[in-house]
Amino acid sequence: MESIWLRPERSARGPVPEHSRAEIARAAMTLADQGGLAAVTMRSVAAAIGTGPASLYRYVGTRDEILELMADEAAGEYRFSPSVPPEPQQPQKPQQPHPGDPLSGLLQLARQARRIYQRHPWLIDLPAVGVLPGPNAIAYTEQVLAVLDTTGLDHSARLETVGIFTGLVRLLARTEADQQRAGQQLADWQGALAGYLIAAVADGRYPHLAAALSGQGGGQATGAAAPGPAAGPAGRPPGPAGPDDPFDRTLTRILAGLLAPPGSQPPDQ
Amino acid sequence: MESIWLRPERSARGPVPEHSRAEIARAAMTLADQGGLAAVTMRSVAAAIGTGPASLYRYVGTRDEILELMADEAAGEYRFSPSVPPEPQQPQKPQQPHPGDPLSGLLQLARQARRIYQRHPWLIDLPAVGVLPGPNAIAYTEQVLAVLDTTGLDHSARLETVGIFTGLVRLLARTEADQQRAGQQLADWQGALAGYLIAAVADGRYPHLAAALSGQGGGQATGAAAPGPAAGPAGRPPGPAGPDDPFDRTLTRILAGLLAPPGSQPPDQ
């Protein structure tokens, strides 16, 4: 019912706490970076900061709140101005940093998000963050809104656009991670997977699926957002972030539609 | 390592099983429909089909596999041809059902997905389904590929498009659900939420956020994909599915960009 962000971190009375929300968030983040979300248990987090499980409940009402702390901590890794770390506690207007169109501003944010997702893969598996975000998430929202400032969208549509944009980036990051994972699994299963899919495809049902699969199985990668294990000619490890890798291209096309004025006609190809 | 879809449901030898994967899937689905994903425990599912927890492991290797069964069972609720239930076991080419452009075909699938997500809210919270989908999910993929058939996309890009499209629909469904939840919470918290956001906004930082929030707080809803608790003039309960409710409008705009040929210029507004 009540979010952790509505409670003060510490009340006036009583002894000064030996730990803090930030310390818990950092410890949990380290655990998750190494062992995934499953490695974040009350006992492991407590041990990481040198205390017992019961003590954690002085800082956090529930394990899910630890995950919220982690999410906001990750949101704090955005750098909004070139090489100038933001200070979200200081009352200052965020820099208006989009020198060009909103699309390039969104792309820049998306590339940062991609790096963050790569750095912390557990972020993708995190369940839907509660409606009330933490201070870093608010700063992020503010920044996206600033980028959308020159758009023709009206005020109420902008908040929704922020949500859609954030979800889109998350979706693309998840797609990339799945592809990488699928590549490894494909190498493991081999025969089993082939037998399964081929049995489903070979006898004539699912003709379109057969075409799509055969289209990628043979060499000759087409280059445009290939769905295979590692897109592109050579299996680049995390993604090149160039101006025309699959991530940027797909996102650009989607955003073009999302940012277009509602009355515009879709280009019937 | 090995998916449940690679194992035969039943081997030749031994007594005939008293239950089946389908029965387990249906029982788990009913439990989740009533009590959420947390209500789906090995013990509760076992009790629902009238057996003990250990017996479930004769049909399923892990709890997550039950979730996979549920996901595929939900994917079986699509009806691909108008009022003709598909029979995925019969070798038959799926109907080519898109009488118009691919966009309208995708929209029709998306509306079905929205209804399914509304019927089974736990589907949104389901963690990323494994790379190997079940038979119903394969039939769904085949259908989306059929809709994409008249597109200019090459074969390898189509599979990726299916993934993006499916994720998009899921994202929009989640956004709708969050908005509904946020509306209730906003009624509950009231003062607390107001204090939190207003404190963050009032003193001059986050000016864009302040503008966006004030833009929706005052009446005068703009109508274009409003982010408020219940979008539109009157709080319609689940969504009207008309040609211009927020869900359709947003998805249409995004898909217009996604389906556009890669070389096309974005309409700089």
Add this chain to the structure above:
DNA sequence: CTTAACTGCGATCAGTGTTCGCTTTAAACC
């Protein structure tokens, strides 16, 4: 008929999130 493989399942294990009750510490109040 023998053998081998499978099913059903009671008992049980390790591990999880969370709570209780107690002592200790420090700020607030008179």
Add this chain to the structure above:
DNA sequence: GGTTTAAAGCGAACACTGATCGCAGTTAAG
């Protein structure tokens, strides 16, 4: 300054979870 009040720290324990083991009963293959 002494008293009150509220919080911090935390050992012990609870309820519950997913999963395993081993045995008895059952069926098909050789």
